[in-house]
Amino acid sequence: MRENNGFRKFSISSVWLWIGVFALVPNLALFLVSFLDRGEVDYFIPAFTLDNYLRLLDPAFVNIFLKSMYLAGVSTLSCLLIGYPFAYLMAGAGKRIRPWLMLLVVIPFWTNSLIRTYALVIILKNQGLINKLMLSLGLAEGSFSLMYNDIAVFVGLTYTLLPFMILPLYASIEKLDRRLLDAAQDLGASPLRSFWHVTLPLTLPGIVAGCILVFLPALGTFYIPEILGGAKVMLLGSFIKNQFLVARDWPLGASASMIMTGILIFMALVYRLVNRQADGSAQAGQNAGAA
Amino acid sequence: MKKKVVLLALAFSFVFMGLPSTAGWLSANALAAEKNNGKVIVYNWSEYIPQEVLDEFTKETGVEVVYSTYETNDSMYAKIKLLRGKGYDLVCPSTYYLHLMIEEGLFKKFDHSKLSNIVNLDPQLMNPSYDPGNEYSIPYMWGSVGLLINTAYVKPENARSFKDLLRPEYKGKIILTDDMRDCYGMAMHAVGKSANSTDPDDIKAGYEFLKALHPSVVTFDVSAVKQAFISEEVIIGTSWNGDALVAQQEKPELEFVYPEDGALVWVDSFAMPVGAENVENAHKFVNFLLRPEIAKKCQEEYMYSTPNLKTLDLLSAEKRANRTLVPTGDELKNAEYLLNYGGKTLQIYKNYWEKARSGL
Structure with a gap:
């Protein structure tokens, strides 16, 4: 027992050390730099200023921010619309099929996402796979391109990030107490109604977790939108990269990263709130069932 | 319980293996230890020197080439600046980054007496405004x-x-x-x-x-x-x-x-960061690349223009007549x-x- 305790302490403290060194310290450093002034030669000089945040109010940045939110938001929504039915069916599938379905979700992870994005280029491009297929089926004439538009970006982001939506959804749908659905049916609720009033509220934590896991990477991974969408509008990720590397304006890059961290914290708070409420209603449901 | 600890240690070592810089650092040290004539640490654009040329240099001089690459001037600059010029013996910036880094004192001067092949270079590309006399920079490709x-x-x-x-x-x-x-x-x-x-x-x-x-x-x-x-x-x-x-x-x-x-x-030129430790080998390496037949191999692999006039003489008549090249x-x-x-x-x-x- 004592040995077990030592092991627990060791593993927990090593995780904390890991997070501390590689997540907390860099983020604190970024937070500090975001309030410093930029130097002519040095990346930043120790003079307090709020200027970096004020500079983010520039219309150019607002435009970058809104466009990034739009692309990430729509991609998250499409992941949810595709992922929810899939996770629902997977949770309801037989014990034998389930691991195979899970495998199908995970397999794409084995290939680097940049390579998968270039694979999409080969499918979507002018004289690409879809183009050639349509030609040979006589459904189209001449060559056409499906690249360099928002739809291509949504396809790319949804394809890459879908597993991050399915896995938490699956986890929360699977632990859903099916007896509650039976009870709803017995009491005369239509399938749609019991879905709306029972399934959806109880799986809300999974939905929120999935949305967080998809939305934030969608906001940050700029290479997928840039390769497939043509980079005609700069996105938040490349804006930040640009400040650090090209413009040598670390304080501005740091303050833009802080905006992203702010979004993350906000979403984590929403997640906590939703989790509590779901716990509460599950309790209530069980109590009602017991009564 | 021991089993679990071993598993955890294994898991950790896998995580470390995933860090390319750590792995590169370890292998670099291991390789250098085997050689007598030391090493030269080159930080260059990706797809810029054929592996064959690096091997030939090592075979001839016994100097190990520790080679790593970058994709943009910006990331090379950030790394050299943050490391204060330590850790690399040669980098290959383009004109305006060379200009900036010379101004910021990030490079040290070459000893031209150790670069006998520098006479092969095109005078039109030498003596640029950002580095009069090519004290800090030796053109490689343009x-x-x-x-x-x-x-x-x-x-x-x-x-x-x-x-x-x-x-x-x-x-x-x-x-x-x-x-x-x-x-x-x-x-x-x-x-x-x-x-x-x-x-x-x-x-x-x-x-x-x-x-x-x-x-x-x-x-x-x-x-x-x-x-x-x-x-x-x-x-x-x-x-x-x-x-x-x-x-x-x-x-x-x-x-x-x-x-x-x-x-x-643009002219990409080799330069020595101030913290370079293998200065002698860096000169040997640059001088080796300035040989007409070596520069020819680099040119043919990547199709950029060479500043080496002697190499131009070695190219086919068709290539020499190509005004794009x-x-x-x-x-x-x-x-x-x-x-x-x-x-x-x-x-x-x-x-x-x-x-x-x-x-x-």
């Missing part, structure tokens, strides 16, 4: 940013200069580089200004050009220019002459144009090197660039 056109759709007489990009028939068929200096430099030349201008009015004029051009652009990209031209996603746009030559092999109707309003010339004075009329401008000017360019990129 090239230009110009226009690439698909002659099946674009008449060469309608694509003589950068400002021709504004012609309505190219709308939705243009690719531009996403590199700020190259793209903005193109715009500055199109409006008849210097790509190194520090005058805010000039910079604004360049911005107006980019803004007017934005609706015609289909993509800003620098890494997949060849592919975009080969699949006919685009028919005209900015390109390096080296990329153009490679793309031509697959699609002969592509043609590189040195624009009349002036190409942007070996431009004469005419093609480079109005051409310009990109130089460093101060931090204040950079901010002005950057703010306009961020707007122009989004069509605002």
